[in-house]
Structures are given as structure tokens and as C-alpha cells.
Amino acid sequence: MLGEGIIQGLFETARNFFGSYVEKDRLTTVQYPEERHQLPEASRNFPFLLYDGPDPDAGLRCVSCQICEKECPPRCIHIEKSKDKKPDFVGKQQFYPAVFNIDVSVCMSCQICVEVCPFDAIRMDKVFELSTSDRFGGLLWDKHELSKSNEYYRQIHPMEAAECDERRAKELAEAQAKAAAAAAKAAQAAPTSPAAAPAATNGSGNGASAPAKSGAAHSAPETKVAQ
Amino acid sequence: MSPLPTPEDFKAQIEAGVPGSVVTVIPNGSPSAQHSLLVDNDHARAVALFLRDHPDLRLDYCSLVTGVDWLDSETTEKVKVKKLVDGPDGSQQETEVEETRKTKRPGYLEAVYHLFSMDKKHGPVILRLRAANRTDQTNIPSLTPVWRSAEFQEREAFDLYGIVFDGHPDLRRILMWDGFVDFPMRKDYVPPADDPLAEVHP
Amino acid sequence: MSGTLAELESIAGPGEIMEVSMGPHHPSTHGVFRMDVRLEGEKVVRLKPVFGYLHRNHEKIAEHGAYLSAIPYTDRLDYLCSMTNNWGYVLAVEKLAGIAVPERAEYIRVIAAELTRFQNHAGLVGFLLQDMGASGTPLMYAFREREKILDLFESLSGARMMCNYMRFGGLRVDCTTGWLDEVRQLTARLPRFVDEFENLLRGNEILMARTQGTGVLSHELAINAGVTGPMLRASGVNYDIRKVDKYGIYDRFDFRVPLGDHGDVYDRYMMRILEMRETLKILEQALRGIPEGPIIDPKVRLRGLRPKAGEAYGRIESPKGELGFFLISDGSTNPYRYRVRPPSMINLTILEDMCLGQNVADVVITLGSVDIVLGEVDR
Numbered sequence: 001m002l003g004e005g006i007i008q009g010l011f012e013t014a015r016n017f018f019g020s021y022v023e024k025d026r027l028t029t030v031q032y033p034e035e036r037h038q039l040p041e042a043s044r045n046f047p048f049l050l051y052d053g054p055d056p057d058a059g060l061r062c063v064s065c066q067i068c069e070k071e072c073p074p075r076c077i078h079i080e081k082s083k084d085k086k087p088d089f090v091g092k093q094q095f096y097p098a099v100f101n102i103d104v105s106v107c108m109s110c111q112i113c114v115e116v117c118p119f120d121a122i123r124m125d126k127v128f129e130l131s132t133s134d135r136f137g138g139l140l141w142d143k144h145e146l147s148k149s150n151e152y153y154r155q156i157h158p159m160e161a162a163e164c165d166e167r168r169a170k171e172l173a174e175a176q177a178k179a180a181a182a183a184a185k186a187a188q189a190a191p192t193s194p195a196a197a198p199a200a201t202n203g204s205g206n207g208a209s210a211p212a213k214s215g216a217a218h219s220a221p222e223t224k225v226a227q
Numbered sequence: 228m229s230p231l232p233t234p235e236d237f238k239a240q241i242e243a244g245v246p247g248s249v250v251t252v253i254p255n256g257s258p259s260a261q262h263s264l265l266v267d268n269d270h271a272r273a274v275a276l277f278l279r280d281h282p283d284l285r286l287d288y289c290s291l292v293t294g295v296d297w298l299d300s301e302t303t304e305k306v307k308v309k310k311l312v313d314g315p316d317g318s319q320q321e322t323e324v325e326e327t328r329k330t331k332r333p334g335y336l337e338a339v340y341h342l343f344s345m346d347k348k349h350g351p352v353i354l355r356l357r358a359a360n361r362t363d364q365t366n367i368p369s370l371t372p373v374w375r376s377a378e379f380q381e382r383e384a385f386d387l388y389g390i391v392f393d394g395h396p397d398l399r400r401i402l403m404w405d406g407f408v409d410f411p412m413r414k415d416y417v418p419p420a421d422d423p424l425a426e427v428h429p
Numbered sequence: 430m431s432g433t434l435a436e437l438e439s440i441a442g443p444g445e446i447m448e449v450s451m452g453p454h455h456p457s458t459h460g461v462f463r464m465d466v467r468l469e470g471e472k473v474v475r476l477k478p479v480f481g482y483l484h485r486n487h488e489k490i491a492e493h494g495a496y497l498s499a500i501p502y503t504d505r506l507d508y509l510c511s512m513t514n515n516w517g518y519v520l521a522v523e524k525l526a527g528i529a530v531p532e533r534a535e536y537i538r539v540i541a542a543e544l545t546r547f548q549n550h551a552g553l554v555g556f557l558l559q560d561m562g563a564s565g566t567p568l569m570y571a572f573r574e575r576e577k578i579l580d581l582f583e584s585l586s587g588a589r590m591m592c593n594y595m596r597f598g599g600l601r602v603d604c605t606t607g608w609l610d611e612v613r614q615l616t617a618r619l620p621r622f623v624d625e626f627e628n629l630l631r632g633n634e635i636l637m638a639r640t641q642g643t644g645v646l647s648h649e650l651a652i653n654a655g656v657t658g659p660m661l662r663a664s665g666v667n668y669d670i671r672k673v674d675k676y677g678i679y680d681r682f683d684f685r686v687p688l689g690d691h692g693d694v695y696d697r698y699m700m701r702i703l704e705m706r707e708t709l710k711i712l713e714q715a716l717r718g719i720p721e722g723p724i725i726d727p728k729v730r731l732r733g734l735r736p737k738a739g740e741a742y743g744r745i746e747s748p749k750g751e752l753g754f755f756l757i758s759d760g761s762t763n764p765y766r767y768r769v770r771p772p773s774m775i776n777l778t779i780l781e782d783m784c785l786g787q788n789v790a791d792v793v794i795t796l797g798s799v800d801i802v803l804g805e806v807d808r
Contacts, residue, residue, distance in 0.1 A: 005632030012629045013566060040584035042602070071732060073498035110501035110593045115601070116732050124587065257739025257758065258527030287652050288668075291742065291753055293768040341742055341755070345652050345668045351742060376655020378778050387486075402481035402807060411486055 041157055044124035046104050047113055049146045052089060056147040061121035063094040068113035068122060076106035077113065088119075089168065090175035102146060104130070105139040120164050126156050231284075231349050234262040241266075244281070245273045253355060263339070263353035268368055271356050272394075275373040278342060278352065286342040286352055289374035292381055294388035296361065296413045299334040303327050334361045336390050340370060340377070358390060361413075369395035387412035434467070441469045449789070453482055457560050457793040460803030464780075464792065471788045476781045480774075483807035491767040496522055496597070496734045499767065504591040506769060507805040510549050512541040512582070513747040515595035520676060521743030521754035522597040526736035528729055534599035535678045536719040540612060541585070541594065542745075543708045543715070547619070548575040549748035550659075550701040550708075551626070553800045557698060558630060560797040561639055567629060574622050577615055584608060597734065599725030609716060616712045623709070627702050640695035644783040644795030647692060654779045657772050658750025659704060660799060663689035663696040670746035681718070682711045697798040733762055740766075749773050749800055769808060773801040 030037055051059035064081040080099035088094045113122050125148070132138030154161040232240060234252040241250050241264070248270035253263045266274050278286045308326050311319045336358040343350030358365045369392035371377045381392045382401040389410040392398055400407060409416060437446045452463035461482035467475040487506065491499040503518045504511035516538055523530065530538075555571030579589040585604055586594040594601055630636050646656070651664040661668055669686045671679040687703035689696030736758040744753035750772030757766035776799050784792045 002634055005630075005634050005637070009629045009633050012625055016570070016625070040580075042584055042587040044587035067732075071495065071498060073494055073501050108501055108505075109588065109591065110504075111587065111601075112498060112501065112593075255739045255741075257525050257737050257741055259524040259739065259741035261740065261742060263740075289655055290744070290751060291755055291768070291770040293755055293766070295757065295766050339755070341753075345666060348668070348673050353742075374655065375650070375653045375778060376775055378654075379774055387488075400481075402484040404481070412489055 039126050041159060043126050044111055045109055045128050046107055046125050046130075047102060047122050047146070048125045048148045049100065049143065050121055050123055050150055050153055051147050052150050054149075056144065056149075058086070060096055060143075060147060061088070061119055062097050062100060063088065063119055063121070064097040064100075065119070067116050067118070071112055071116045073110060073112060074106050074108050076103045076108075077101070078103075090172055091179070092175075097143060100143040100146060101140055103140050105135070120168065123153055123157070123160075231352065234264065237264060237352070241274055241277060244277045245270055248274055250274070261351060261353060263355050265355045265357065268356060268366075271354075271368045272370065272373060275340075275354070275370050278354075279373055283347075284352075285344045285346040286350070288343045288345045288350075289340055289370070289376045290343050290351070291339070291341040292370075292377045292384065293339050294384035294390050294412065295337045295339060296388055297334050297337060298361075298414050300332050302330050302332070304330070335359065336361055336365050336367075336388055338367050338381075338384055338390055338392075365389055366391045366393050368393050369398075371395050386410075389413070437467060437469070437474055441474070445469055446474065451789075451792070452479075457797065459556065459797070459801055460806075462801070462803055462806070464796070466789070466792065468789065473784050473787055473789065473792060476784050476792065478777050478780055480777075480803065480806050483803045485808070487808040488767050488769065492764055495732070495762050496736075496764065497731050499764070500596070501591065501593045503769075504593055505804055506771070506808065507747065507749060507752075507773065507802045508590060509552060509802055510545045510748050511590060511592045512538075512545040512594060513745060513752060515592065516542055516677075517743060517745045517747065517752040518754050519595045519597045520745060521741055521756050522734070522736070524743045525739065525741035525756050525758055526597065526734065528598045529726060530599055530677075531723045531726060532678070532720055533603075533722040534724045536715050537600055537604055537724065538595060538677060539679070539682075539715045540712060540719075541582070541592075543712045544578050544581065544612070546748045547705055547708045547712075548578040549800075550705050551575055551622075553748075554626065554698060554701050557694075557794065557797040558636075560793050561636060563630060563636075567626070570622070570626060570629070574619065581608070581612060581615065584611075596725060596729075596731055598729035598731075599723070601725075603724045609719065612712070613716050616709060616716065619709055620706070623702065623705050631699070631702070637695065640698060640794065641691070641693055643694045643787065643791045644697075644798060645691065645693045646779060646783055650779060650782060651692065654782075655775050656750070656779060657776070658746070658748070658800075659700040660697055660750065660776055662686060663700045664692035665689055670744060670751055674744065676743075676745055682714045684710050694794050694798045735760060735762055744770065747772060749802070749805070750776055769805075771805045771808060773799075773803075774806040777801060777806065 050061050052061065053059040064079055066079050066081070069075075069077045069079045078099065078101040079097050082096045082098040085093040086096050109124070111124055114124055150161070150165075154165075231237075234254075238250045238252055242248055249267040251265040253265050255262050278284055304327070306326050306328050307323050309321055310324045311321055338356045338358075340354040340356075341350070342352045342354065356367045358367050367390055369377070369381055371381055371392070372394060378395075378397070379401060381390075381395055382398060384390045385392060385395075385398055386400045386402055387410055399405070403411065411418075434446060434448075438444070447468045449466045449468060450463060451466055452458040453461040458464070461480075463479040463482075465475075465477040465479055466473055487502060491502055494502075500515060500518060503514040506514050522528070551571040552568075552575055555568035558567040559565070582592055582594075583589045585608055586592040586601070646660070646664050648664040648666050651661050652666060656664070657668070657670075665688050667686055667688055670676070671684075672686060684707045687700055687707065689700055738758055738760040740755070740757040742753055742755045744751050746752075751770060752772055753770035755766070755768040755770065756764050759765040780796065780799065783795050787795070
């Protein structure tokens with residue numbers, strides 16, 4: 001019968017229309033600013049830098065190795081290495097970034113910087129309401145704008161953060177055991193001199209500034225600064 | 228899926244089927260082992276037709292056409308050569324001397340065609356055609372009359388590499404605009420100073 | 430084929446030919462795409478597609494970067510189907526470097542790729558019907574389901590559209606059992622959606638009058654012009670790379686390849702609906718068979734991968750057709766040559782042949798049935 005197909009289609013539309021009042025999976029509209037979707041744990045937007053403890057400068061995990069700068073596909077990261085060193089969370093002397101800029105207008109949220117970072121220093125954020133009236137300066141984030149605490153990281157990516165904390169706690173324990181063994185050996189060899197064992201840190205990174213080996217093991221590969 | 232002949236058999240088969248054609252097997256060192264066949268330009272279209280219409284091969288589907296830019300290259304190798312050298316007492320002695328030899332290979336542009344068969348469900352067979360150089364003799368016969376699918380892709384190779392396909396029905400720029408002069412995919416392409424990418428990809 | 434203005438006017442009469450530039454900003458062109466159309470009255474006598482407005486030289490960018498850093502750029506080729514784009518590229522690198530993939534990773538790849546195919550086809554049918562004047566309703570239904578699939582992608586990979594999920598040798602992160610349960614629930618619900626979507630307009634008399642016999646593509650021309658994907662199969666050619674190459678683990682699944690008979694717009698529309706059903710079959714089997722295990726080969730160097738000098742061509746059946754990546758390595762960390770075989774662009778080759786002699790309004794639906802994404806056409 002001519003028109004049968006049209007009627008069948010209209011029947012489908014009507015079923016959807018009335019169904020939308022009763023069926024749960026048809027109610028899909030969210031009243032955005034008042035009502036919000038819960039973002040999944042894996043959700044990502046733009047990178048941020050992690051720091052331990054209360055002080056963003058002292059606790060910054062980044063050692064300025066410049067791997068992320070080199071690997072970033074759109075090359076939106078710019079790092080300048082410091083001249084001096086500061087101790088990292090196990091007490092080892094490391095460089096830190098004097099300048100760390102990310103141009104988020106260029107960043108394409110691919111997460112490759114997070115994947116390649118060997119120091120768990122860079123992670124992906126979830127914030128997305130970032131509109132600004134300043135097109136260039138407002139979207140060029142420096143070290144202070146990028147720094148976020150470990151507590152914040154635990155909030156936004158709880159599972160990932162727990163795994164990361166556990167790994168770092170293990171590393172710290174190993175470093176402490178090594179330091180203790182070295183101290184015991186030194187004490188045996190020269191019983192008269194005071195033992196210069198590095199003090200154990202609590203993972204907040206701003207503890208030990210005891211004499212330690214230079215960070216040669218994590219020395220940065222030579223990279224060109226893309227300009 | 229019927230098995231394809233080995234590259235050497237292919238060479239023999241084509242050279243027998245298309246009299247006068249010269250086919251060179253180009254081995255591929257990677258684990259994919261997709262070897263290719265270099266065909267001389269004069270017989271390229273005859274070889275293409277032969278491959279398309281051969282009842283056992285039936286390579287009726289040309290999947291991918293692309294240009295490749297090979298720059299001038301210089302390979303140095305150390306060779307041991309026997310030479311007559313004057314000894315300290317005045318007599319001549321034969322000694323082995325190490326010499327470095329430099330082989331220069333002039334650059335050229337190349338078009339690569341990946342052929343499959345939808346009928347026999349086999350492939351790929353890879354054809355390569357080479358232009359004489361990168362500057363003034365960049366002509367290659369077009370295979371668009373054999374496979375329509377090459378039409379846009381040959382235009383693209385012309386646009387981005389400057390390979391001129393003789394016999395192409397509509398050879399114009401396709402991705403860049405008509406007034407553009409250079410060939411941006413060439414290895415020695417220098418982007419203009421106001422190119423925003425120049426800063427990011429030096 | 431030539432169709433210059435003088436030639437056309439000599440046939441039609443002076444002043445009878447009208448030149449129309451459809452696009453680049455036209456709702457039916459699905460992006461910035463232009464068609465130079467010459468009309469005699471309402472009839473198309475010449476049509477030349479013009480594109481490149483979105484050209485960013487993707488291939489050059491990839492040749493400048495390491496093998497790893499090309500993956501996020503492949504997301505942006507066909508920006509509706511980033512999972513299949515990732516797969517095509519990593520498959521080519523795996524062939525080039527001889528990398529094996531763990532079984533669990535293969536299963537998750539199939540699940541991700543088939544979900545992508547489903548949402549692409551649903552979206553395309555929605556857009557196609559929108560082009561025909563069914564304004565809104567089918568597209569909204571399609572997007573409602575697509576939304577659920579994108580939510581799954583977000584909880585799996587972190588991003589809804591630019592997933593950047595696959596790596597050579599496996600995947601970036603593993604999926605949780607909770608995620609698999611969610612996919613199972615969705616897959617159980619989707620057949621109802623396909624029924625609904627099909628009933629909506631399949632038998633509609635207006636749609637049939639509009640699409641049957643429009644934009645016909647013969648199978649000889651389709652093969653010769655390298656048309657692939659659902660468009661090729663709508664013309665009756667049995668060629669599906671999942672069946673031919675059996676890449677990944679597609680030989681383990683039982684599914685059929687739907688084929689069309691007439692090669693017109695209606696066949697291409699039905700082809701998408703039928704493929705959505707087959708996709709659900711594959712998903713169901715993959716979800717049943719997924720094993721535990723690692724998701725990436727730990728020996729693979731993601732950063733600083735240096736394949737041996739050589740070349741490889743890897744191809745997959747993307748929702749649009751054959752998506753291939755051709756790589757030449759010179760032994761360094763960057764590919765010497767990186768080439769994408771874009772199915773959308775090559776499927777446009779025969780647009781003129783399909784449109785000649787048709788009305789202007791039919792050009793719109795013929796283009797809609799090709800399924801192009803300009804990110805891939807222009808690269």
C-alpha cells in the first residue's frame with residue numbers, strides 16, 4: 001500500500017517521542033552549567049606539572065630532562081634548564097626547569113608527554129572551561145600556572161595516582177636502604193669521623209639537602225631547543 | 228587467495244609478455260618483505276595493461292599511487308687496493324693500501340604503484356617508475372588510462388612532488404592552490420618565512 | 430570528459446549553460462569542499478570536485494617527527510574514526526619493524542574498531558537522510574547512540590574523538606572489566622536501535638523515489654576507479670579487507686559481507702545499515718572471546734623506534750574504505766616517506782561519473798552517500 005512506509009516511520013518517531021518520557025536511556029540531555037556529567041577517570045585535557053609537598057618550587061618533580069619537549073608532536077613545550085641543582089624526592093641533586101612553558105593553544109592533548117616522562121612529573125588535567133580573552137598570553141602557561149599538587153592529582157585520577165605513589169614510595173625505600181648501607185660502610189671504614197649519611201626524606205621533596213651524588217644517572221640527553 | 232609468483236618469476240613473466248620491457252627487482256630489507264618491480268618508462272603502460280588483463284594475475288585494482296623524492300646521495304666505502312709503492316731502498320713493492328671510494332648517485336623522483344586484485348584477492352604487487360632527475364626531466368608516463376584510481380593520486384604527486392605524468396587527462400594542482408609555485412613534499416623544500424609551521428618544525 | 434564551456438554551449442546552445450560553484454561553505458558538502466558544476470537547466474553536464482581547503486601537509490609533518498609522534502596526527506585524518514586510523518598506522522609500522530601484537534590487544538582493537546564503524550555508519554546515515562530533507566530526526570537518533578559510544582571511548586582512552594589509543598605492539602592502556610561490561614550492555618541494546626533506525630525510513634516511498642536509480646555506479650567502473658568500502662560493495666563487488674587480508678584476528682569471527690545489487694544511493698544507504706548489524710555480530714563474538722594477558726609487547730621501543738631500512742604498506746578496512754599507510758624507513762627515527770591512502774579522496778574520483786545527467790538535488794545526495802570526511806580528503 002502506498003504510504004505504508006511513511007506511516008511506519010511516523011510510528012517510530014511517535015514511539016521515540018513518548019518513550020523519551022519514560023525510558024532511562026533515552027533521556028540524554030544534561031542542563032550543562034547547572035548539571036554536569038561526571039568525567040571518567042581516564043579523561044584528559046591539557047598537561048600540568050606535579051609537585052610534592054606544600055611548596056610548588058621546591059617540590060617540583062620535573063628535572064628538566066627535556067624528553068617531553070623533544071617528543072611533543074606539535075612542539076608546544078619550551079623548557080630552559082636551570083644552572084644550579086636542587087634535591088629530588090630521594091635526595092639526589094637534580095636540575096630543575098628555570099622556564100617551563102606550554103602553549104595550550106598549540107597543544108593537542110595527545111598525552112605523549114605523559115607517556116615518555118620517566119619522572120612522573122607531567123600529567124593530564126581535566127579542566128576544560130579555559131576560555132580567555134587574551135589569545136596569546138592567556139594561553140601560554142608558565143611553570144607557576146602549570147604546577148599542581150599531588151593531592152590534586154589524587155583527586156582527579158585516583159587510581160593512576162595511587163599506582164604512581166606506590167611506585168615512588170618503593171623507589172624512596174630503596175634509595176634509603178642504599179644510603180643506610182653506604183653510611184654503615186662509611187662508619188665501619190672511618191669510625192672516628194662523623195657519619196655523613198643522607199637524612200631520610202618523607203617524600204615531600206623539601207627534606208634532605210645532605211651531600212649526595214650528582215644526578216649523573218638521570219642526565220639529560222642533548223636536545224635542541226626548538227625555536 | 229591465490230599465491231602470487233615470486234619477484235623473479237614476475238620479472239621473467241613480464242619481460243616475456245611485453246617484448247622489450249626492462250624490469251628490475253628491487254628487494255625490500257624490512258620484515259614486510261614487499262619487494263617491488265622497477266619498470267622502464269617506455270613500456271610502463273604496456274606492462275600495466277599486461278598486469279591488469281593477464282588472466283592469472285588480474286591486477287585490476289590500483290590501490291595506492293605515491294611519489295617519493297630521493298635526493299642526491301653519496302656513499303663512501305673503504306676498499307683495499309694493491310698498489311706499487313716505492314720502498315726505502317728504491318725498489319718497488321706491492322702493498323695493500325686502503326682507499327675511500329665515493330659513489331655519487333644523482334637524485335630522482337619516483338612514483339610507486341601498489342596493485343591488488345579484487346578478482347583473485349591477491350596482492351600487493353608494487354611497481355616503481357623513475358624520472359630521470361629531480362629538476363628538468365621529471366616525466367613519467369601516467370597510468371590513469373589503465374587504472375582510473377590513479378587520477379587524483381597522480382595529480383597529488385604532481386602537486387606535491389612535481390612529477391609530470393604524461394598522458395594524464397587532467398593534470399592540475401589538487402591540494403595546493405593554482406598559483407602555488409613550489410613542491411612542498413620535496414625533501415629540500417624550504418617553507419616561506421611567514422609559514423607558521425616554520426617555527427614549530429625547523 | 431573535457432567539457433569546456435564552448436564545447437558545452439555548442440551542444441546546448443549559447444547562454445544555456447550555467448556555472449554554479451557549490452561550496453565551499455554549503456551544508457551538504459560535509460566540510461569545506463567545493464564542486465564546480467555546469468548545468469543545462471537543472472541537469473548536470475560537468476562536475477569537478479575542488480578541495481584542499483583543509484590541507485595541512487599531514488605527510489610532511491609525520492616525516493618530520495618520530496614514529497610515535499605521528500599517531501596523534503592520524504586521529505585527525507578522518508576525525509570521526511580515530512580508532513581505525515590509529516590501527517591502520519600502527520599496522521603499517523608493525524609490518525615495517527616486524528612487531529607482534531599480544532592477543533588481548535588484538536581483541537580490544539577489534540572492539541574499538543567495530544564500535545567506530547558502528548558510530549560512523551550511524552552518523553553517515555543520519556547525515557545522508559538529513560541531506561534528503563529528513564531534517565533532524567534521523568541525525569538526532571544517530572547522534573544519541575554515537576554519544577554513548579564516544580563516552581565509552583572517553584573512559585577507555587581519555588578522549589572522545591582524538592583517542593590516540595593504539596601503539597605499535599599493542600595499546601596504550603588496558604581496559605577494565607567494568608568497561609567491557611559497559612560495552613556488553615551497549616551491544617545488547619544496539620540491535621534495537623538498528624531496527625528502529627531501519628524502520629524509520631527504509632520503506633518510505635518518498636525516499637525510495639528519491640534514491641533508487643540515483644547516482645548509479647557500475648561495478649566495472651568501481652573496481653577500475655579504486656572505490657573501496659561500503660560504496661564498492663553496494664555496487665556488488667565482494668571485497669572486504671577484513672576478509673581478504675584477515676589482518677589482526679578477523680579470521681576468528683563469523684560475519685558476512687553484505688552486497689548491493691544496483692550501486693545506487695539506496696543501496697549505499699542500506700549497505701551501512703546492514704554493515705551495522707554485522708558489526709554488532711563481530712562485537713558480540715569479540716566480547717565473548719577476549720582473553721586476559723598483556724596489552725603491549727614490553728620489548729617494543731615506543732620512543733626512538735628505528736626500523737630497518739625498507740618499506741611496508743599496511744591497510745585496513747576503515748568505515749570509509751581501504752585506509753592504507755605506506756612507510757619507507759631509512760633506518761633513522763623518522764619515516765623517510767609517510768603516505769596515507771585516503772579512502773574518502775579516492776572514492777571522490779567517480780563523483781562526476783555518478784552525477785552526470787542528474788539533477789542538482791541529486792548531486793547533494795550522491796555526494797552524501799560517498800561518505801567523505803574532509804580531514805582525510807585534504808590531509
